[in-house]
Amino acid sequence: MGIPLSVYGERRVVLLRWRRARHGDPHLNYPDVDNRATRAPELAPVVGIQAGEEAVVRLERRAIDPNAELHVVSSDKGKVDVVLPADGKVPSGPHADIRLSGVSGGNPNEVKLEVRFGSATGPIVSILIVRCFSRRRVVMTPHLVTIAGPTGAGGIASTANVAAIMSHVRAIWRHCGVDFTINATVNDTLNFASPGVVSDTPFPGEVATLLSTNWVPNSINAYFVQRIGAGGTLGYGFSRPSSVTFALPNPGIILADRAGPAVHDTAWAGNDLAHEAGHFFQLWHPNNQQPPTEREDTWSRRMLMHNFNTQPIMSNWKDDNGYGAIGGSARRGALVTHKDIPAIATDRECTTARNAIVAGPY
């Protein structure tokens, strides 16, 4: 098969592409694929899978015939095996979803998933690096907070759908082998200055009291309240170091149901909670850049650790991070990066987070 092509300098021909096998909310079995960049040291895209679990990834045919015979082959079936297609032969068509099994985990156990042309031993036309992670457990304690006025009257409870929000957090982190165990929800009742509101002015206001209410050690405490202050704050995250910086009694995360006209829906709150957990695991915003110089590239906007959840509109294809939209604004993605791209100081986030979880406390 010949390909007539003029090449001056370098030209890259992408026969096949790997990507997340669904659009919209994160899912336990549908990991995002770190397909940023194609240069050394990590030439191929990378995906993570937790040992003992299955993951589905999508193989797209680009510059190759939709009927070309292709086979997917694991370089080490003892670590990661192909479940579907059972015989490894890729179905015809513009794309096919490949189901993998994490057979044996490490930190990580890495295999090459090879796409071979013509037969299972034919030439390799694409590679996906699959990292199979041993399970690292993190415990989270949700608090559903009812805030009454000073006399105990007029209590207003958060209406957050805690179970659904927690399932988003679990789905986002599973692909780094980080397995969230969710404690039973603690119901807290507090008397503050205004029903339903935890005041944060002057800082820390009532935040300090909240973070010392029924706080459960050896877990990440997440407090759901109706509102934080009177402004536009939808959430706070205080990791252990930042709780010391701000002279707070404990680390913890606070999420509000609403701020002004903004309603923190499940996908938004779940993504925010997973992002704040990332800060607990020593992750920072992409390349440590803060507004007004936050990164605006599509890689960064797809990352869980991007500065903003609802994202500035570009009015072009960059507005699709693959996770849907809210109110016309692109949702932040949920990619926790595997690659270590030299120009991005904060990269290789899965490794950083897993190391921080082992080192603890966070």
Ligand SMILES: [Zn+2]
């Ligand atoms: Zn942040």
